[in-house]
Amino acid sequence: MGKNELLKKMKKNKKNNDQNKWGMAFYNFSLVKAKGIKPFKPVNDDYTVVTVPFPVGVNRMPDEKEGDTSYVVLVYVHYKLGVDGKENAICMAKTYGKKCPVCDYVKTHELDEETQKDLKPKERALYFLKEKGSDDVKFFQVSAPLFEHELGDAREAFAKSGECDPSPIYTEDGCYFTFTDTGVKGLQRFKNFIFKTKEKDLIKKVDKKITDQVFPLDEVLNLHAYDEIKKNMYFDMDELDDSETDENEEPLEAYVEHLPKEKKKKDKDKKKKKKNKDKD
């Protein structure tokens, strides 16, 4: 069977088997939707927003403890995975210091420059944002270098002014910041990050109505086991049958405790037993 035929067959199987029509993804938007939170989608305009902090959940933010307050989830993501190149997964190496099958693949294969660039983990930032004049908390997922890094620089510059607390944590001393989305045709670009002096009337609204809307934002991250990512990344046709990599059975340790219990190993054992029986 040629590679193209094989790819077609895989695509078909995948469609039939996949419960999630989007395939592998680094975060689960349906969890956000289920909480009644809408996405924040800036389009070529000026915005005045504040980040709404959330309590950190369990085991998904390595630098934070459960129950700490944070305002952003930062992760590294591999894009262009899957049969269609439209799937993505957290880089377990750069985000959690674990083994990552995509990084391993890049390390062990001679790839052209473009592929190397495509497979390089990209830093993403996830936020809860509230726009000025609205009580609705929204969900924002964006490139960290284009947004969080710019925001950090602006915050540092503004902190010196002492007019209000530019810390990202939404408190009575906190302040809004403005930015301009200058992106065109789906390409996001942000500039003009400026922190605003506290506006008393706005800050009065810092209350339960806002903070009650949030939940541990890190819980939307999808943690896939090494073999799961490997199986779904579809780079190396020759390695497709190589699904039994026992040395990587438990690469995530603490990070996988929220994943559904894997039943594949038991099933495998059963099959093996059955095969042996049939032989007898």
Ligand SMILES: [Zn+2]
């Ligand atoms: Zn990686």
